[in-house]
Amino acid sequence: MALNKNRDAAVLYINHERHEVRGEEAFMMLADYLRYKRGLVGTKIVCAEGDCGACSVLKASYLNGRSEGFEVINACIISVAQLDACQIVTVEGLSEGGQLSAVQESVAACHASQCGYCTPGFVVAITACLESGKKDLNEQKIKNCLTGNLCRCTGYTSLIEAALKAQPSVQLSASLASRYLPDDRQKDLKAIAGIPLEISFGDKTFCAPVLLKDALQLRSKMPLTLMASGSDLGVMINKGKANPKTQLSLHLLPDLYKIDQDQNRLTFGARVTLTELRKICEKTVPEFAKFLNIFASPQIKNIGTLVGNVANASPIGDTVPFLMVADTLVHVASSRGTRNIPLTEFYLAYRKMSLEADEIIASVSFAIPKQEDRLRIFKVSQRKDLDISTVNSAFLFRMKDDHPSVVSEARIAYGGIGPVIRRFPAVETFLVGKALEPKVIDQALGMIQGDILPLSDVRGTSAYRRNLVDGMFRRFCEELGQKATHQGAEQHV
Ligand SMILES: Cc1cc2nc3c(=O)[nH]c(=O)nc-3n(C[C@H](O)[C@H](O)[C@H](O)COP(=O)(O)OP(=O)(O)OC[C@H]3O[C@@H](n4cnc5c(N)ncnc54)[C@H](O)[C@@H]3O)c2cc1C
Ligand code: FES
Ligand code: FES
Secondary structure (H helix, E strand, O other), rough: OOOOOOOOOOOEEEOOOEEOOOOOHHOHHHHHHHHOOOOOOOOOOOOEEEEOOOOEEEEEEEEOOOOOEEEEEEEEOOOOOHHOOEEEEOOHHEEOOOOOOOOHHHHEEEEOOOOOOOHHHHHHHHHHHHOOOOOOOOOOHHHOOOOOOOOOOOOOHHHHHHHHHHHHHHHHOOOHHHHHHHHHHHHHHHHOOOOOEEEEEEOOEEEOOOOOHHHHHHHHOOOOOOOOOOHHHHHHHHHOOOOOEEEEOOOOHHHHHOOOOOEEEEEOOOOOOHHHHHHHHHHOHHHHHHOOOOOOOOHHHOOEEEEHHHHHHOOOOOOOOHHHHHOOOOEEEOOOOEEEEEEEEEEEEEOEOOOOOOOEEEEEEEEOOOOOOOOEEEEEEEOOOOOEEEEEEEEEEEEEEOOEEEEEEEEEEEEEEOOOOOHHHHHHHHOOOOOOOHHHHHHHHHHHHHOOOOOOOOOOOOHHHHHHHHHHHHHHHHHHHOOOOOOOOOOEO
């Protein structure tokens, strides 16, 4: 390949050992590599889809120049190559000198394990939660940390009790960062991240440039599969539905980790994770931040990116309805130059984007809703946590200053209603200047229903989806009538 070849091995630390991984092993999912190549069998594999958390491990890196400390991830859907320049800690790395960690002790003392298959994953996820420095941990916060972990026999009460009981001891113990990120290792990880990587095995190549211009040049020369964090692709590979031969990873491109904020807009580079997005939005767009609580699990949000969610072009992608009502621009780059595409014009057909073969999405930016905007985001799925939407939606309305019941601007976006997530400009125009009275709401919904073609599938029939479309808009209007502010996303199951 055209890269100045400098490294032919992914370099990562697993617990206290430094590994240079080449050839076939670099293309293995981390969980397989840990179990079958390193004998670290504490990491289990159950679903291999990111759904159960049995494969949870901890990851830290300096790739974004602002290390987030250790975060929990799923090792089953991310390849070793994708974890280049990272420090990984497995469940075996939590104990020290033969002494169980405080969380391990607590799980045993609270009898929080029966068959034990899920236990290492829970221990790792609880450790991440307690190490994250979250203040005032309570039962609900622990539950939020554990949405990515399933236990089929013990039940969660004793696991939550174990987490709460372990908290004081964890605070007194040496942090994972002090044990696993000494200065010399930090220096090494940072140095590794500055060297381009190209790994080949058979007909497969994994390529990670350190300069955006090199990435764009490669993209212009040959068909490549882009990997932001590769979480979606990891699932497809495990299911045998994808076998990308030439992978272009964005993980060594510092520009793509940038987050920019001015008074009006927020911009997120293509490697910014959903966890980072949620953190920034806590203050700037609290409704979106709250909504992201019910997006996937901590494990997925710690690797999955906003741009990956936009670029997988799913008709039920959960960030997209909000982005659609928030004047989002998709910032695209190629070796020919850059262009900005309004998200409302980005999806052309089912999974088809307005993106040329040589282009990549460099970042996505959206307008921060104003204080006076009424914003609500809804998601209905078959279960509350870690589930795919049946229908999702976002409504951003502004009301007249002198007549607060009259609409001055309306934006409506729905997902799960056809091949793409989209706005409803005719309905939005119809609503301007009108009070949201029952007759107007019925008329608006009549227009929306006449303009959608929801599918029937395992997540719901077309008729059910139409009911959800109805219910979400009526709920929003009811809240507006009650002068709801833009606080508090909610999920209905
Ligand atoms: C267990 C699980 C739960 C999930 N739950 C949810 C959920 O609740 N809601 C939801 O909406 N989604 C959910 N997802 C999907 C979620 O969208 C992704 O996991 C994540 O946002 C994708 O980010 P990524 O960085 O891993 O993307 P990747 O897997 O790297 O990429 C996704 C797609 O985008 C392309 N791509 C990546 N980067 C670029 C770029 N810069 N330019 C152009 N194309 C690019 C890739 O080639 C690929 O086709 C879930 C996934 C899993 C595995
Ligand atoms: S094995 Fe289930 S999430 Fe990885
Ligand atoms: S202890 Fe058996 S699945 Fe949790």
